[in-house]
Amino acid sequence: MNIHEICNGVYYVGVNDRTTHRFEGLWPLPAGVSYNSYIVKGERVALIDTVHVAQSSKFLNRIGEIIGDAAIDYLVINHMEPDHSGSIEAIKAKYPALKIVGNGKTAAMLKGFYGIGSEDVVTVADGDVIDLGGGKTLKFVFTPMVHWPETMMTYVEQDGVLFSGDAFGCFGALNGGVVDSQMDTTPYYPEMYRYYSNIVAKYGQFVQKAIAKFDGVPIRYVCSTHGPVWHDEIARVVDIYSRMARFEGEPGVVVAYASMYGNTEELAETIAAELSRNGVRNIRIYNLSHSDLSMVLADVMRYSGLIIGGPTYNNGLFPEVERLLSALKSREIKNRYVGCFGSGSWAPVSSKNIKASLDCMKVEQVGEPFDMKCAATGADIEACRSLAAAMAARVNGVVE
Numbered sequence: 001m002n003i004h005e006i007c008n009g010v011y012y013v014g015v016n017d018r019t020t021h022r023f024e025g026l027w028p029l030p031a032g033v034s035y036n037s038y039i040v041k042g043e044r045v046a047l048i049d050t051v052h053v054a055q056s057s058k059f060l061n062r063i064g065e066i067i068g069d070a071a072i073d074y075l076v077i078n079h080m081e082p083d084h085s086g087s088i089e090a091i092k093a094k095y096p097a098l099k100i101v102g103n104g105k106t107a108a109m110l111k112g113f114y115g116i117g118s119e120d121v122v123t124v125a126d127g128d129v130i131d132l133g134g135g136k137t138l139k140f141v142f143t144p145m146v147h148w149p150e151t152m153m154t155y156v157e158q159d160g161v162l163f164s165g166d167a168f169g170c171f172g173a174l175n176g177g178v179v180d181s182q183m184d185t186t187p188y189y190p191e192m193y194r195y196y197s198n199i200v201a202k203y204g205q206f207v208q209k210a211i212a213k214f215d216g217v218p219i220r221y222v223c224s225t226h227g228p229v230w231h232d233e234i235a236r237v238v239d240i241y242s243r244m245a246r247f248e249g250e251p252g253v254v255v256a257y258a259s260m261y262g263n264t265e266e267l268a269e270t271i272a273a274e275l276s277r278n279g280v281r282n283i284r285i286y287n288l289s290h291s292d293l294s295m296v297l298a299d300v301m302r303y304s305g306l307i308i309g310g311p312t313y314n315n316g317l318f319p320e321v322e323r324l325l326s327a328l329k330s331r332e333i334k335n336r337y338v339g340c341f342g343s344g345s346w347a348p349v350s351s352k353n354i355k356a357s358l359d360c361m362k363v364e365q366v367g368e369p370f371d372m373k374c375a376a377t378g379a380d381i382e383a384c385r386s387l388a389a390a391m392a393a394r395v396n397g398v399v400e
């Protein structure tokens, strides 16, 4: 038996994935990921979201442990991404009479992914309520683009339980406990920055709108689709999500560089040492050819400063530098202090090209871009110093 009752009549029936290497085929999962699903039991039974198709049979067993031979009356689909909708067919096969609850956009995707027609779907509008009897109601609150257009949240007013979909989620499989009060949550916080920056970041304005929609609503449990159920730490988690949604960075600088033979790396090290000398305490240096982009994005989301550098490569940008810039652009990264530097041996173009990319973003460029030729000279070291000093002044809050 593996029953987790979150509060009276609300149960956890999610599963852990410690097998998949990369979420969405892109983002590494060193600590795994959970696909969370929940049961709400009134007189009628509702299942909130499902899990990845690979774990359908385990999922059905979990549900059976809670409801025995009883039926499921409603399957609420807050989000159609297949990490959550993947077991709909297995659920429907076992519980053919259930109705799927979603909005108009959910219905179109149900048809598209699984061939499910409107006769099996209860289509709800923003704010609609379904009464399960037994003092349990489900209220549906539309939160589009957190993280897909059909996304909604489901709220059980009587218990203050919010099923929040991907919002407030993080990477990291669950290790026995489900609710934050049952565990040391420390490892999940870095995974929250990584999850948000990798997957949700582009939709910050929609996350802000969703948070605003619940302003003043009493919430005792935040049940997201990934990671722990939040209870004791709701305020901290909502604060982190709100700050990430506004692209509000903490004082600190990410130095992200590429280097083939170590010369550009020397500039990165010099810049970091100068940042430290200028009082910056949080400095994270990443070799873009070595560190996964996923980790770099997490710290870019966390800290207010970013310095990017790399060698010229066949008359253009070094591929990994280009990849980072493209990731920043597609996430519409904002409110960052950004500087750049580069290198080349005969006709360097790095800093000019990096700057051109940054010019298209809503970031404040700091310091003078520069390129080193071959290996560092005194003038290059001086350029590193002044870039670092300008950056330190901005992230430390010195008004010029």
Ligand SMILES: Cc1cc2nc3c(=O)[nH]c(=O)nc-3n(C[C@H](O)[C@H](O)[C@H](O)COP(=O)(O)O)c2cc1C
Binding pocket: 258, 259, 260, 261, 262, 263, 264, 265, 311, 312, 313, 314, 315, 316, 343, 344, 345, 346, 347, 348, 349, 373, 374, 375
């Ligand atoms: C495959 C390759 C392509 C390069 N293309 C250019 C180039 O187009 N223009 C240039 O000025 N330098 C070019 N370089 C030289 C490097 O940008 C230069 O040596 C730089 O200082 C390397 O820094 P590192 O020691 O950090 O790898 C190229 C080097 C390699 C290995």
Ligand SMILES: [Fe+2]
Binding pocket: 079, 081, 147, 148, 166
């Ligand atoms: Fe999603």
Ligand SMILES: [Fe+2]
Binding pocket: 081, 083, 084, 166, 225, 226
């Ligand atoms: Fe998800």
